[in-house]
Amino acid sequence: MTVQTVKNLSELVNTPVDKLLAQMKDAGLPHTSENQEVSDVEKQVLLNYLKRQHGEEGAGERKITLQRRKKTTISADGGKTVNVAVKKKRTYVKRPDVDEDVRAQQELIAQRLAEEQARIEAEKAREEAERQAAMEAAKAKAEAEEQARREALEQAKAAEQAKKTEIVESVDSNEGDDDLVSNSEKPQSERAVPEKKVGSAAPKSKKTAPKPERENDKPRGRHVDSKRNNRVSFTEDEEFSRRGGKSNRKLKKPAKQEHGFQKPTAPIIHEVALPESITVAELADKMAVKGAEVIKVMFKMGAMATINQTIDRDTATLVVEEMGHKVKFIDENALENDMLDSIDYEGEAIKRAPVVTVMGHVDHGKTSLLDYIRTTRVAAGESGGITQHIGAYHVETDHGMVSFLDTPGHAAFTAMRARGAQATDIVILVCAADDGVMPQTIEAIQHSRAAGVPIVVAITKIDKPSADIDKVKNELVAQEVVPEEWGGDVQFVGVSAKSGEGIDELLEAVLLQAEVLELTAVPSAPAKGVVVEARLDRGRGSVATVLVQNGTLKKGDIVLAGLQMGRVRALLDENGKSVKSAGPSIPVEILGLDGTPDAGEEFIVVADERKAREVANFRQGKYREVRFARQHSAKLENLFSGMGQAEVGTLNIVLKADVRGSLEALIKSLTDLSTEEVKVNIVSSGVGGITETDATLALASQAVIFGFNVRADASAKQFIERENLDLRYYSVIYNIIDDVKQALSGLLSPDLREEIVGTAEVRDVFRSPKFGLVAGCMVLEGTVYRNEKIRVLRDNVVIFEGELESLRRFKDAVNDVRQGMECGIGVKNYNDVKVGDKIEVFKTIEVARTL
Structure with a gap:
């Protein structure tokens, strides 16, 4: 078989080598370089491929063409006939089943690939065997050298020992002689004896003995006769040691070493x-x-x-x-968990007072009930007569101490009610006898069940003439709150916040429920509890209202609350009086935190200020990273969502509130007002007064400034007046929500509605040289106006929409024609009006939209 390389073949067919290799690759041949050989079979495979590429696939195929001619006669009109000839031609192709050359070539390629793989495997095996043999030889050689070194070392030691023995014997023989002769006066033969013996061992050690491995393997230095001061010559190993380990002997060249890295044959799966x-x-x-x-x-x-x-x-x-x-x-909270695990809450447990949360619908008398119990006027001080914060109080009653949490009843304060249910032991569900079960009442029941807290129902306003206690009970039973007298497990107590009726019974029911719960705490342990509320006071800094659930909180303790930490500088009770400590179930205000923690956060007292600061910084960093990551993910998801849509109206707001809980409720309520067309964008929010920074941000973002129970400072007022910014103060949550609704309604595009003002029926059609086609009509409904748009209807189907050309009453042009009157109507740019058509006059009006 003739053999030829790819390069020779490219010169023969006058084709560049790169192009030829590409064609051979497409044909299924394994050639990749110009020096590879090409057999005749491979040439035939390449040729067949090129033929198929140039449309010659039929070459070598068997074809047969059949022709058929058929004559017919067609009869035409008049008795004439026409001869018609029809020719048909059809070609049949018989394709070969399998190309024998291609099959042979494929078998040859497979055989060559198998041979190449076998050769590569044999080469690898041979190299591995050579490498193993080289390693064995090197190991054997190293062992032989080590054995020779040890033998030389033993010989050197034996020679040295013999030399020492000879010197000792010489000294002993001279001690009894009166005529001592120095070694220098002895005959040359006698002096040379010890040097000859030492020197005789030196050549052996010079050839075989390497550097000693340990200091004790070989005597070092020189040997001197203590009697005669005779110097003894050094051995070669001693000379090696005396020179500091330096030798003139040439080191043997180390054997060639191969690296141990091998290219991975499969993807490496990492555990991330x-x-x-x-x-x-x-x-x-x-x-x-x-x-x-x-x-x-x-x-x-x-x-x-x-x-x-x-x-x-x-x-x-x-x-x-x-x-x-x-x-x-991975758990990144190891530092935090270690600190929490190091706190010891063990100690003697004692009975503690219950924490009671008062929940219910707005204006059902929750705060008035607490007002009577505390004998204060809390409700009178609330804006609009509603509670907008979580109030925390503890009172001493004749039946024992009770801590109360008063939650807001407005729909905007859902989160605050949820926090109140999570931080409490018992829930007093307030329901007015004259109003019954309302949406926030049902929501309070749901929060209590979610927290697993028992309920005591207080039916207020029983002294009103319209009070209906049975109605309230029936409505609560529908919510699966069943009274004890009806076979349930919930205590119902009727009370009046004005007369005080039923107050003692309510407190007894609460304390009875507390006895069942068996509430205990460890006063000697470090304090822990929950943050009820937090605000920023201009003179005192961050002020947080906390409820101690276990342990005792003292002045000077280091408190970690959520993302904030600090040392307690002062403790204040609900009346603003300073206290030194607060035990379990006692709500207090603490000063000294480095920021305002979120309401609902858990606080603990720690011993090490440094660890507390580390945990706080770690929480802040984690919160910031997660927030930025989620913000960016949201931007990525919504990157193209707004393309092609109409521009959305946006109301930018800079919001400042007095406490954290009200701020959260406002943000949720305002953002819930957003729709697909308009939305509320809270540019900035925070606790505390309005500063010049807030005003600058509002100017840059074209935002409205809302202050909820806070005011702007002097510099902020000057800036707002100078830049003519919109600043609004609010103290009731209803008002701010209503104003934002009105503002968003102004951003909504108005609805366009069509109003049909008149209908006329075409009774006859006239031709006018001046106006063209004129329809004589009778006004059936409403009024036909000259300047309004019209529609022409035929069989109650609109066939034209346009304007009037003219409207006449007899020969006079008029502006309108009322019902029951005849008129002439000229339709502009339309001349297909027929008798029986109806002309409908309508106008478009804009209707303002509201949320």
């Missing part, structure tokens, strides 16, 4: 540990890939990110799984 948030660069490093690969995968998933961008755990999990690795979530 993911925290709450991580940057793209860190994620790529954990998977041992380049950052560009991670960015590419995220782009394919629909999220665009940069190398230094922080992503949240969920997004990182999707990326890791997409790239074929395993995910492992």
Whole structure:
């Protein structure tokens, strides 16, 4: 078989080598370089492929063509006939089943590939055998050298011992002689004896003995006769040691070493540990890939990110799984958990007072009930007569101490009611006898059940003439709150906040329920509890109302509350009086935190201020990273969602409130007013007075400033007046919600409605040289106006919409024609009016929309 290389074949067919290799690759041949050989069979395969590419696939195929001619006669009109000839031609192709050359070539290629693989395997086996043989030879050689070194060392030691023995014997023989002769006066033969013996061992050690491994393996220095001061010559090993280990002997060249790295034959699957948030660069490093690969995968998933961008755990999990690795979530709260585990809450448990939350619908008498119990006027001081904060009080009654939490009843304060239910032992559900069960009453029942807290129902306003206690009971039974007298487990007590009727019975019911619960606490333990409310006071800084649930909170304790920490500088009770400590179930205000914690956060007292600061900083960093990651994820998801849509009207607001709970309720209520066309954007929110920074931000973002129970300082007022900003103060949540509704309603586009004002029926059609086609009509309904739009209806189907050309009453042009009168109507740009058509006159009006 003739053999030829790819390069020779390219010169023969006058084709560049690169192009020829590409064609051979497309034909299924394994050639990749110009020096590879090409057989005749491979040439035939390439030729068949090129023929198929140039439309010559039929070459070598068997074809047969059949022709048929058929004559017919057609009879035409008049008795004539026409001869018609029809020719048909059809070609049949018989294709070969299998190309024998291609089959032979494929078998040859497979055989060559198998031979090449066998050759590669044999070469690898041979190299491995050679490497093993070389390692064995090197090991044997090293062992032989080590054995020779040890033998030389033993010989040197034996020679040294013999030399020492000879010197000792010489000294002993000279001690009895009166005529001592120095060694220098002895005959040359006698002096040379010891040097000859030592020197005779030196050549052996010079050839075989290497450097001693340990200091004690070989005597060092020189040997001197103590009697005669005779110097003894050094051995070669001693000379080696005396020179500091330096030798003139040439070191043997080490054997060639091979690195142990092997290219992995399969993808390596890593177990990637993911925290709450991580940057793209860190994620790529954990998977041992380049950052560009991670960015590419995220782009394919629909999220665009940069190398230094922080992503949240969920997004990182999707990326890791997409790239074929395993995910492992790590606990970043180890520092926090260690600190919490180090706090000892063990001690003697004693009975504690119950924490009672008063919940119910707005204006059902919750605060008035507490007002009577506390003998104060709390309700009179509330804006609009409604509670807008969580009030915390503890009172001493004839039946024992009770701590009360008064929650707002307005629909906007859902979160505050939920927090009240979570921090309490017993819930007093207030329901007015003259009003019955309302939406917030049902919501309070749901919060109590979710928290697993027992309920005591207080039916207020029983002294009113319209009071109906049975109606209230029936409505509460429908909510599965069944009284004890009806076979349930809930105590019902009728009370009046004005006369005091039923107050003692209510307190007895609460304390009875507390006895059943067996509430205990450890006063000697470090304090822990929940943050009820927090606000920013201009003179005192951050002020947080906390409820101690266990332990005792003292002045000077280090408190960690959510993201904030600090040392307690002062403790104040609900009346503003300073106290030194607060035990279990006691609500107090604390001063000294470095910020306003979120309402509902848990607070603890820790011993180490440094650890508390570390945990607070860690929580702040984690909160900030997770928030930024989620914000960016939201932007990525909504990047293209607004394209092609109409512009959305936005009301920007800078909101400041007096306490954290009211701020949360306002933000939720205002953002819930947003729709698809208009939305509320809270540019900035915070607790405390309105500052110049807030005003500057409002100017930059074109926002309205809302102050809820707070005021602007002097510099902020000057800036607001100078820049003519919109500043509004509110003290009742109803008013701010209503004003924002009106503002958003102004941003809504008005509805366009059509109003039919008149209908006329065409009775006859006339031709006018001046106006063209004129329809004589009778006004059936309403009034036909000259300047309004019309529609022409035929069989109650609109066939034309336009305007009137003219409206006449007899020969006079008029502006309108009323019902029951005849008129002539000229339709502008329409001349197909027929008798029986109806002309409908309508006008478009704009209707303002509201939320």
